[in-house]
Amino acid sequence: MIVYKAIGAVSAAMSHSGISKGRKNQQQGYNFRGIDDVLNALSTALVDAGLVILPRCVERIVVERETKSGGALFITWDESEGGEFPIGMIVVSPLGKGAGYSNKMSYFHSSMVRTVETVFGIKTFLNDAANQADLSDLFTNGL
Secondary structure (H helix, E strand, O other): OOHHHHHHHHHHHHHHHOOOOOEEOOOOOOEEOOHHHHHHHHHHHHHHHOOOOOOOOOOOOOOOOOOOOOOOEEEEOOOOOOOOOOOOEEEEOOOEOOOOOOOOOOOOHHHHHHHHHHHOOOOOOOHHHHHOOOOHHHEOOOO
16 A cells, blocks of 8 residues: 555544544643544554554754644645645644544645735735635634
8 A cells, every 4th residue: 555545544544533632731721632642543543554653853842832822733744756645734723623623625735835824914825825725624713
Protein backbone atom coordinates (compact mmCIF):
# COMPACT_ATOMS: atom_id res chain seq x y z
CA MET A 1 0.00 0.00 0.00
CA ILE A 2 1.38 3.43 -0.91
CA VAL A 3 2.04 5.47 2.22
CA TYR A 4 -0.36 8.24 1.16
CA LYS A 5 -3.16 5.74 0.66
CA ALA A 6 -2.35 4.27 4.08
CA ILE A 7 -2.55 7.74 5.64
CA GLY A 8 -5.90 8.19 3.89
CA ALA A 9 -7.07 4.89 5.39
CA VAL A 10 -6.11 6.09 8.88
CA SER A 11 -7.95 9.38 8.28
CA ALA A 12 -11.03 7.46 7.13
CA ALA A 13 -10.92 5.20 10.20
CA MET A 14 -10.57 8.19 12.52
CA SER A 15 -13.48 10.00 10.86
CA HIS A 16 -15.78 7.32 12.30
CA SER A 17 -14.56 7.41 15.88
CA GLY A 18 -12.79 10.76 16.28
CA ILE A 19 -10.66 11.75 19.24
CA SER A 20 -12.59 13.31 22.09
CA LYS A 21 -11.40 16.20 24.19
CA GLY A 22 -11.47 14.28 27.46
CA ARG A 23 -9.15 16.52 29.47
CA LYS A 24 -9.79 20.00 30.90
CA ASN A 25 -7.41 22.96 31.23
CA GLN A 26 -7.88 24.13 34.82
CA GLN A 27 -6.65 27.71 34.29
CA GLN A 28 -8.68 28.72 31.25
CA GLY A 29 -11.42 26.10 31.48
CA TYR A 30 -11.28 24.63 27.98
CA ASN A 31 -11.38 20.97 27.03
CA PHE A 32 -8.46 19.50 25.13
CA ARG A 33 -6.82 16.28 24.00
CA GLY A 34 -3.16 15.59 24.71
CA ILE A 35 -0.64 13.98 22.40
CA ASP A 36 -0.93 10.70 24.34
CA ASP A 37 -4.71 10.75 23.75
CA VAL A 38 -4.10 11.24 20.02
CA LEU A 39 -1.48 8.48 19.79
CA ASN A 40 -3.62 6.03 21.78
CA ALA A 41 -6.64 6.72 19.57
CA LEU A 42 -4.57 6.38 16.38
CA SER A 43 -2.71 3.19 17.36
CA THR A 44 -5.22 0.62 16.05
CA ALA A 45 -5.79 2.47 12.77
CA LEU A 46 -2.03 2.87 12.26
CA VAL A 47 -1.41 -0.85 12.84
CA ASP A 48 -4.26 -1.81 10.49
CA ALA A 49 -2.78 0.43 7.77
CA GLY A 50 0.77 -0.85 8.35
CA LEU A 51 2.09 2.55 9.47
CA VAL A 52 4.36 3.50 12.32
CA ILE A 53 5.13 6.95 13.70
CA LEU A 54 8.83 7.73 13.81
CA PRO A 55 9.08 11.11 15.51
CA ARG A 56 11.77 13.42 14.27
CA CYS A 57 12.23 16.80 15.84
CA VAL A 58 13.24 19.31 13.18
CA GLU A 59 13.41 22.19 15.60
CA ARG A 60 12.06 22.57 19.09
CA ILE A 61 10.66 25.91 20.14
CA VAL A 62 8.91 26.16 23.48
CA VAL A 63 6.90 29.30 24.10
CA GLU A 64 4.14 29.46 26.65
CA ARG A 65 1.53 32.19 26.31
CA GLU A 66 -1.82 32.83 27.89
CA THR A 67 -4.39 34.19 25.51
CA LYS A 68 -7.95 35.39 25.82
CA SER A 69 -8.89 34.64 22.23
CA GLY A 70 -7.56 31.09 21.95
CA GLY A 71 -5.46 30.21 18.94
CA ALA A 72 -4.79 27.26 16.69
CA LEU A 73 -1.98 24.88 15.88
CA PHE A 74 -2.03 23.41 12.36
CA ILE A 75 0.00 20.25 11.79
CA THR A 76 0.05 19.23 8.14
CA TRP A 77 1.96 17.06 5.74
CA ASP A 78 3.41 18.16 2.44
CA GLU A 79 1.62 17.24 -0.77
CA SER A 80 1.47 13.65 -1.90
CA GLU A 81 3.81 12.13 -4.45
CA GLY A 82 2.48 10.93 -7.77
CA GLY A 83 -1.00 12.36 -7.79
CA GLU A 84 -3.86 13.88 -5.90
CA PHE A 85 -4.19 11.82 -2.73
CA PRO A 86 -5.56 13.11 0.56
CA ILE A 87 -2.98 14.55 2.91
CA GLY A 88 -3.27 14.71 6.66
CA MET A 89 -3.92 17.76 8.80
CA ILE A 90 -4.47 17.98 12.52
CA VAL A 91 -5.89 21.22 13.93
CA VAL A 92 -5.55 21.76 17.68
CA SER A 93 -7.51 24.67 19.09
CA PRO A 94 -9.83 25.54 21.97
CA LEU A 95 -11.91 27.23 19.25
CA GLY A 96 -12.26 24.01 17.22
CA LYS A 97 -15.57 22.18 16.90
CA GLY A 98 -13.98 19.27 18.77
CA ALA A 99 -15.35 15.84 19.68
CA GLY A 100 -13.58 14.30 16.69
CA TYR A 101 -15.29 16.65 14.23
CA SER A 102 -14.63 15.94 10.58
CA ASN A 103 -16.40 16.82 7.35
CA LYS A 104 -16.56 15.67 3.74
CA MET A 105 -15.07 18.86 2.29
CA SER A 106 -11.96 18.63 0.14
CA TYR A 107 -9.38 21.20 1.11
CA PHE A 108 -6.27 22.14 -0.82
CA HIS A 109 -2.98 23.75 0.18
CA SER A 110 -4.54 26.99 -1.02
CA SER A 111 -7.28 26.54 1.61
CA MET A 112 -4.64 26.80 4.33
CA VAL A 113 -3.10 29.84 2.62
CA ARG A 114 -6.52 31.50 2.37
CA THR A 115 -7.19 30.79 6.07
CA VAL A 116 -3.92 32.37 7.19
CA GLU A 117 -4.50 35.37 4.92
CA THR A 118 -8.04 35.80 6.29
CA VAL A 119 -6.88 35.60 9.92
CA PHE A 120 -4.24 38.28 9.26
CA GLY A 121 -6.65 40.52 7.34
CA ILE A 122 -4.96 40.17 3.95
CA LYS A 123 -7.60 41.08 1.35
CA THR A 124 -5.71 40.06 -1.81
CA PHE A 125 -5.42 36.28 -1.86
CA LEU A 126 -2.31 34.67 -3.32
CA ASN A 127 -2.62 32.52 -6.42
CA ASP A 128 -5.30 29.82 -6.09
CA ALA A 129 -6.31 30.83 -2.54
CA ALA A 130 -8.93 33.13 -4.08
CA ASN A 131 -10.66 30.07 -5.58
CA GLN A 132 -10.62 27.79 -2.52
CA ALA A 133 -12.68 27.48 0.64
CA ASP A 134 -10.99 28.47 3.89
CA LEU A 135 -10.88 26.19 6.94
CA SER A 136 -13.56 28.12 8.87
CA ASP A 137 -15.80 25.04 8.99
CA LEU A 138 -13.39 23.50 11.52
CA PHE A 139 -14.03 26.22 14.11
CA THR A 140 -17.07 26.92 16.29
CA ASN A 141 -17.36 30.59 15.29
CA GLY A 142 -15.83 30.48 11.81
CA LEU A 143 -12.79 32.70 11.34
